[in-house]
Amino acid sequence: MVVRQGAVEAVGMIARDDASGRSARCHAVRRRIIGLSHAFRSAHLGSSLSVVEILDAVLSASDISPSTASARTRDRLVFSKGHAAMACYATFEAHGLLDPSLLERYLQDDSDLWGHVTVNDKVPAIDASTGSLGHGLGLAAGYALGYRLRGWPGRVFCILSDGECDEGTTWEAALFAGHHKLSPLTAIIDCNKIQSIGATRDVLDLEPFADKWQAFRWRVTRVDGHDLDALDRAIADRGDERPHVVIADTVKGKGIARIENTVASHYHPAKPEDLLS
Amino acid sequence: MRNKLMALIGAHAASDPDVLFMTGDLGFSVVEPLQASIGPRFINAGVAEANMMTMAGGLAACGFLPYVYTIAPFVTARCYEQIRNDICYPRRRVRLVGVGAGLSYGSLGASHHSLEDAAILATLPNMIIASPGNEAELGLMHEMLIAEERAVYLRVPRENGTAYVVPERVTPGEAAYEVRAGSDIAFVASGPSVNECLAAAMELSEAGVSARVISVPLLHPFPMVPVADLVGSQPVVSVFEGYVGGPLELGMLRLLATNGRGNRHLHVAVNLAYPERCGSTEFLRAALGIDAKSIIAAARRLLDGRG
Numbered sequence: 001m002v003v004r005q006g007a008v009e010a011v012g013m014i015a016r017d018d019a020s021g022r023s024a025r026c027h028a029v030r031r032r033i034i035g036l037s038h039a040f041r042s043a044h045l046g047s048s049l050s051v052v053e054i055l056d057a058v059l060s061a062s063d064i065s066p067s068t069a070s071a072r073t074r075d076r077l078v079f080s081k082g083h084a085a086m087a088c089y090a091t092f093e094a095h096g097l098l099d100p101s102l103l104e105r106y107l108q109d110d111s112d113l114w115g116h117v118t119v120n121d122k123v124p125a126i127d128a129s130t131g132s133l134g135h136g137l138g139l140a141a142g143y144a145l146g147y148r149l150r151g152w153p154g155r156v157f158c159i160l161s162d163g164e165c166d167e168g169t170t171w172e173a174a175l176f177a178g179h180h181k182l183s184p185l186t187a188i189i190d191c192n193k194i195q196s197i198g199a200t201r202d203v204l205d206l207e208p209f210a211d212k213w214q215a216f217r218w219r220v221t222r223v224d225g226h227d228l229d230a231l232d233r234a235i236a237d238r239g240d241e242r243p244h245v246v247i248a249d250t251v252k253g254k255g256i257a258r259i260e261n262t263v264a265s266h267y268h269p270a271k272p273e274d275l276l277s
Numbered sequence: 278m279r280n281k282l283m284a285l286i287g288a289h290a291a292s293d294p295d296v297l298f299m300t301g302d303l304g305f306s307v308v309e310p311l312q313a314s315i316g317p318r319f320i321n322a323g324v325a326e327a328n329m330m331t332m333a334g335g336l337a338a339c340g341f342l343p344y345v346y347t348i349a350p351f352v353t354a355r356c357y358e359q360i361r362n363d364i365c366y367p368r369r370r371v372r373l374v375g376v377g378a379g380l381s382y383g384s385l386g387a388s389h390h391s392l393e394d395a396a397i398l399a400t401l402p403n404m405i406i407a408s409p410g411n412e413a414e415l416g417l418m419h420e421m422l423i424a425e426e427r428a429v430y431l432r433v434p435r436e437n438g439t440a441y442v443v444p445e446r447v448t449p450g451e452a453a454y455e456v457r458a459g460s461d462i463a464f465v466a467s468g469p470s471v472n473e474c475l476a477a478a479m480e481l482s483e484a485g486v487s488a489r490v491i492s493v494p495l496l497h498p499f500p501m502v503p504v505a506d507l508v509g510s511q512p513v514v515s516v517f518e519g520y521v522g523g524p525l526e527l528g529m530l531r532l533l534a535t536n537g538r539g540n541r542h543l544h545v546a547v548n549l550a551y552p553e554r555c556g557s558t559e560f561l562r563a564a565l566g567i568d569a570k571s572i573i574a575a576a577r578r579l580l581d582g583r584g
Contacts, residue, residue, distance in 0.1 A: 072340070119367055127338075132362055138328040139363060142335020149297075149317060150339060169359075172328035179323075 010100030011093045017060060022228055025094050026052050030255045031276040032090040038270040040107045042115065046253035046265025048087035050192040050225070051159065054248050055079075055091040057231035058157045058188060066096040069125040073152045076143045078128040080136020081161035081190060082116040088126075089113060097125040134167025136160055137187060141173045144185040144243070157235075158187045163195030166204050171216070177243045178217030185243040186235060187218075190225060192252035194263055213245045225250035278437050279307045279376055281412040285419045286344055286374075290315050295340060299333055301326045301347035308346070330356040333371045334363035342370055348382070349375030349391035349432065357397055364428045365403045372422075373398075373430040378408065378468055379518030380565070381435035383558035387551045390561075391432075392519045398430050399497040399524040405449065406430045406497040406524065410471035411438025414494045421447055421495075432496070434469040434518075436558075441475060441492070452495035453503040459489030462576050463511040465504060467493045467525050470516040470545075470567065477572035488576065499528025501536070510538035512579040516545040516572055518562070543575045 011032045014025040029052050037045040062075035079088050089106075092098035102122060105111040112122055116131030128139050140158035147154055164170055177185055191209070193200050200206055210220045219239050223230040225248025234246045253265035256274045287310065290296040298311055299320045312319040322329035326347055333343040345352060352375045353360075364371050375394060382389035398404050405427045407418040415433065422429050441456040456471065457478050464474035471492045478488035491507045493500065513533070517525040526544045533542055547565045554564065562568035577583075 078335075129362065129367055132358060135331050135359065135363055138331030138359075139335040139338075141328070142332035142337075143339060144335075145320070145332065146336045146339030146341055149336075149341070152339075169325075169327045169331065172323070172325035173331070176322060176325065176328060176332070 010103070011090060012100065013096035014094050015096070019228070022056060022060065026056050026228070027276070029056070029087070029090045029094050032093065033086045034256065034270045034274050034276055036086045036090070036103060036106055038272065038275060041269045042086060042107060043267050043269065044083045044086065045268070045270055046194070046259060046262065047081060047084040047161065047192070049254045049256065050250040050252050051081065051084050051087045051190045052091065052254070053226050053228050053231055054159055054188050054190055054250070055087055057228060057235055058159065059091060059095050061232065061235045062155065062157060064097065064125055069097055073154055075154045076127045076140070076156045078130070078136045078140040078143065078156070078158045079117050080130050080133070080158055080164060082130030085113070085115055085117045088117050092123065092125060098123050133161065133164035134169040136164070137170050137173035137177070140185055140187070141177045141182060144177065144182040145180065147184050148182070154184065156185050158185065160187060160189045161195070162189055162191040162193065162200055162206060165189070165206055166195070174213065174216045174218065181241045182243045183238070183241050186246065187243070188235070188246045188248055190250055191247050192250045194252045194261065194266070196266060197263060209247055213247075218242055219244045220247065221245075222247045222249065224248070226254060278412060278415060278433055278435060281415055281437075282374065282376070282433055283307050283311055285416060287311050287314060289423065290318065293342065295342045297336060297341045297343040299329050299343050299345045301329050301351055303347045326351045327356040327359050330359035331363045334359075334367065334369045337364075337369035337371050338367070342372065344372040344374055346374040346376070348377045348389060349394050350389065353391065353394035353398060353430070360398065360428070361401055365401045368403050368426075369428065370426060371428050373428065374433060375430065376433045376435065378432040378434045380558045380561045381469070383561050384555050386555070392547050394430075395432060395496050395519055396523040403427045404430065404497070405495070406432060407494055408432040408468040408496045409494050410434070410466070410468050410492060411441060413440070413443045414438070414492065417443050417447060418494050421449065421452065432468060436469060436472070438469065439472045439475055441471065443492070449495055449498070450500060451503055453491060453493040453500045453507065455489060455507055456492045457488070457490040459487040461487045461511070462580060463489045463491055463508045463513045464516060464572065464576075465491045465493060465508065465513055465525070465529060466516040467496050468518055470518050473562065473567065473569045474516055474572055476569035477576065480569065481573060481576060486576065486580065493525060497524045499524060499531070501528065501532050504528070505532050505536045508540060510540060512541040514543050514545060514572060514575045514579065516567065518567055519546060520549055521546045541579050543579055545572055545575050
């Protein structure tokens, strides 16, 4: 396959953590995602664009960094919506956790990174292989229980899609974590309200969503999932002994007006006119 | 067999602080002493086996060695994808313990039988499957696999098994051995079927037929070399308490195709059908054609040149 010129520009590490720096970083990540989708004909564009600020907020709140990436007791991030791999890779790249060269031949034959997030020796910050939905929260619960048993102070983050809350295993894990008061665990749900082939409210309505988590003995915060300040505050709030879920309301396809809030954004790659400046 | 199993796990947990025990809310009257002795390392994950398996993957990633215990179909078929994605793919060191292998739970019905478990897990990379036929063999397999880096499925029958003698120590490559000598025909079996083969061999000996019984307590990867050495050129009946097409049959067919010496061979296993009539384990073994009588019938066919 021919790699289109100009589409594989790396983000490069953007280490500025002030508000404008982070906003610029999210813009660069979004630009990178669109470039990757366009260059390599990748699907899952809409799901990737909705989760950019969530990913940045979690990495910013965590101790995951280039120097700690291989450390056993660092914070963990289970990226359960593994289909939004472009967002994960681009955000990791912007945080210095992924070598930009790994994305030069994204999805090409004999390359390193799969289309669903996969554990990789070259990217030690990736904590879990995902892609089949409904596994992430259980893995994170396992990590959180393990951290408690070990006496390690680290936090365990899990980023889920709203669609994967159709999966029974998500609720099995929620029940376990709530019952066992797995306070190291913070789940952030990218609530973009569109699942694979339909609107969540039409396929299997999750509302009242916050009430469900509360009923499972979780502390719930609901925020605008594109508002970095709101995400930061929610994620920083350790609250009480319960696990914490942040329901982050987002826009599927955020940043490309023509695809925002569309089912098709799950499938169609970016077009040349979508490339951000 | 379950009490022996719990004693082995208890001893392992006492010597290794990384050992965890997870149960899908089962084990009444056998798990309580372990629960009392290991405290927070005993985790009842509730009636939620799929999540239990995934959590075991997370716990193994923290350096723990979880035993994941429940009835065989619930620790295999119920959570196949969790084993595939969260244990085998990331190479997590986890011990799946399925009690009630094969037809152990006889009259409880097909939901509790486990006839496909070994076959489906044998399709997975980084998985090793042990299938002991008596308590001594359970101990032997447990000891052999204690440091094993792959995921292990321990397929444990409910019955204690007959008291055949097993070696003091084996390696995975050697895990097949003679448990009864014989010169006319070889029975190759795993798990509870070893006991059926021994019963069949005893009955045949009264009729003047000398049957050797070879136990293969490691189903996967199949220990090709010792089995080939042991069967030599004898006619072979292989027997497994599971559906046809399982790892024992596959191992035998591969062995005979590549290293066979023209051995005649029949495999005795459960055809792809569900039992129609309720009954005990013994009743079902007979009804499904995997009991000692069925093994004798297969041996007769081979020895009479009809097989």
